[in-house]
Amino acid sequence: MSIEAIWLLLLGLSLLLAIMSGMPVMLAISGIPVLIGFIAASFGHFDLSFFGAFPQRVFGIMNNPLLIAVPLFVLMGILLERSKVAERMLLIMASFFGGSRSGLAYSVLIVSALIAASTGIIGATIVMLGMISLPALLKAGVSVRLSSGLICASGTLGQIIPPSIVLILLGDQISNAYIEAQQNIGNFAPDPVSVGDLFAGALIPGLLLVALYGVYVFVYGKFMATEPSAEQLEQQQSMAVAVSYAAITTTFLPPILLIVAVLGSILFGVATPTEAAAVGVAGTLLIAAANSPNANRATKVFALLGALAAFSLTLLVSLGLSRIDFSTAEIEFAAGSVIALLLSACLLAALLNSAWRLYKDAVLGSAIRHSISVSGMVFAIIIAASMLSLVFRGFDGDELVEQLLGNIPGDKWGALLAVMLVIFLLGFILEFIEILFIVIPVVGPVLLAMDFHPVWFAIMIAINLQTSFLTPPFGFALFYFRSVAPASISTVDIYKSVIPFVLIQILAMFILVAFPQLVTWLPEQVFR
Template identity: 55%
Template sequence: MIEHFWLIMLGLSLLAGILSGIPVMLVLAGVPVVLAYIASGFGAFDLSFLRAYPQRAYGVMTNSLLVAVPLFVLMGVMLERSRVAERMLMQVGRVLGGTPRALALAVLLISTLIAASTGIIGATIVMLTLISLPAMRRVGVPDATASGLICASGTLGQIIPPSIVLILLGDQVSNAYLDAQQRAGNFAPDAVTVGDLFAGALVPGLLLVLLYGIYVSFRLSGIKGAPMVETEPDVSPWDVVREVLPPVLLILAVLGSILAGVATPTEAAAIGVAGTLLITAARVSATGGPDVDPDAPPQREPSTPPAPRWLRHVMSATAAVGFALVALRLTGVGRVDLSAAQVSLGAGSLLALLLTVLLVAGLLLAVVILVRAGVFGAALSQAVTTSAMIFGIILAASMLSLVFRGFEGDEWVHELLTGLPGDHTSMLIFTLLVIFAMGFVLEFVEIVFIVVPLVGPILLQDVDPVWFAVLVALNLQTSFLTPPFGFALFYYRSAAPADIATSTIYKAIVPFVLIQILTLGIVFLWPTLATWLPNVLFG
């Protein structure tokens, strides 16, 4: 125990710093540096280790995969601020909201679509609370069931692709898997991509949604409830299609382009941002801004007057141009011939060039519309703030990992894992338990960049990397629901009525946490749930 004194001090200092309320980014970066200098005075740390940090930071900043993070964040923020996701929930809720069970299942269904569209937990939970909670309470859904459903549904964006968690995991698991295979003597392993993780997480994510639905149906099966009071005329099927179809097409464009091998995750994120610009601009063109909707809460500021209706048709035409470009890309018609000494532009290439010009012009017009409505600037500011927080934690965690290795912590982890009874299964179970425990006090970003680089090079010598990543992602999702620092609970508490006690919220999430653990156990016992689809798509 004495030889690990400084590692114990590092862990205790980090825990004290986090519980003190100091921003996690400063704790992860500052505590290891301070402790490293103190330990160097006792000859227990070589400060030359810190010279490697600039190269690590440069590696993070030049990682093209991580460019997808701010793009997906911007995509989600724009959909939330333009109230596209909110209107989708409202329309489907009105159609299926005749009984408590139907309305709760509608909330779950739309939450799944929102999760695949935005992935911004705070915005999703607050929106679900403001819009769906009053309706569910009005028709007779118990507060505990409604609270647990909103908190759990709001976190689906962390496991259903495209997910920021999976992007960050993809970067770390890929590096750890390469290191693990090299240690095992395999110097030419198959690369692990974010597309593999997206495909691997799709079936487990949908399984989790199915189990949520079964629980909610069973829980509300005997409740008759009160008739739902409509505040608007009857909603036609076309109204529902008009609200739901664009986000669904956006999901198919982003996720489909990755799974089909047409685009990398970063390129798919750019496609998502472009599609989001067109969808939100079309919505703003019809309403004049995000706050015109008659169901909007009274505290919202007034919006700008509606834009000319023909702009909606322009946005639709621009979206059609984008799909035409994708079709040309799939068929290979629009490729430029570079085989000869000079560039040869055929009819297909000229068509692709013309469509590209039209697409860029349409996107610029969409930006102008959103700037005029006050949506784009606010969304961009929030996206920059959120992305800066994520990258700040990544850089801080890199410093923590460096100091941890300087204290020979990686060797201690190796001895600890290899000393466990049994084979790699025991190591994996122990790792998942540690991640679950860390989820009570840390965010997913810190856990990913602290745990995976430490245990990955050891575990991934014998464990399938996609299966491992999906298990970690499912485990990390529980960190948003477990008190005391479950951020989903904080977001819900900030938007829920005061008559819903905090103790009720904490009790409400217990069944959903158990369902997540059950899903984790199912995927653990049947790895093919995570590995089947990647094998089919990518061999």
């Protein structure tokens, strides 16, 4: 074993001990590498000049326009979660299905998919579903295992269904790793990998998971469910309230249009992910204000006018009206430009009115504070991971990883399996942000040089992380659900409830290995 490998082993063990001891991950992955680097330098085994590249890396992170989308999508998710839109959707959907047990289960699944596509915040989704839907599911006679497993699994769909914060951060890392891999094999002009590619690639696998969950719910209800008691039948009948199509439309249409606007603008090249995130925040402000319990008629009218103005602006862009550049000295006020300015003023007025409504309801302020907290944590970990990456490369860790993966039996598939297993195990003790920014820069260039499609590789990582967060005994999703589950549901019951869904996740990964076109087809059709 080389001296560099010994120092890397010491670095890894020190990081593991620091994280397991409860030290904040950001401090561990930045402080421990610096400490090990200085100790190794005192023995002449580390070049301290590597630390000189750290300010440049931090500056690069600060100037990365893609990362601006992270706080915007976080704010979008928190606003939707606190606006009670999901609660309304769940109640309307349950009534639409007649209050039946299978109908309630399908309602949770459908609403979870919509919320995942709107927010992407896993913990909040699981807690919200547990508080709202779990009592109704249990009273209607849905078994504890199906209810618990469905809520845990459905709540993790935000990992894979776009727009997902996981996919945004993963897209940034995969893009860098793919460029490095291509340069290492002599291709100095590779096709870029964008977040839009990952969004398009994740769409079909995400819907596949929803469909597989639905099949399991159907099979369970058909062959494994017990007969409901008289009390449970009474509960089902009480939920079977007639629902008008107007109620369904006003409840589901705004979130669906928001998802279409955000995803569609990215997939069809109308907007960058950052611009689409801004569109999402604007739409969320209108939806949240209109659904406020204190919203008056004027607020709802303003929200509707704002939505119509946004739609009209989109039509103008699709008809060929270019963006107005106010930095130029001369602006030609054509008819289309004047209309666009008026529509923009209308949209701005609607947004200000919605923001004021949410501010008075104490929703906007708390959502912004929470968004700042989450975003600050994300960027602190990104910066800290840059220090770890520098020290790792200073010990020639990239060459060691390349040799290690190259010597694993099974050629490239053996290397991929080993990396996926490491990521899966790390998911028990680390959040996805730490895993993405620690593991991908190390193993990504090596694996992507083995002729794996970068988008397919990224989606496999996302589903693997989702599976890890769902797997007992350390899956984060289980802890979130435990925090809101009643004491009558034991921890063992929760563990048993998610096992079928973990197997479904593994089945989905095997399907994507056998048919990688399920991931790569849509990005090639949209962006190539």
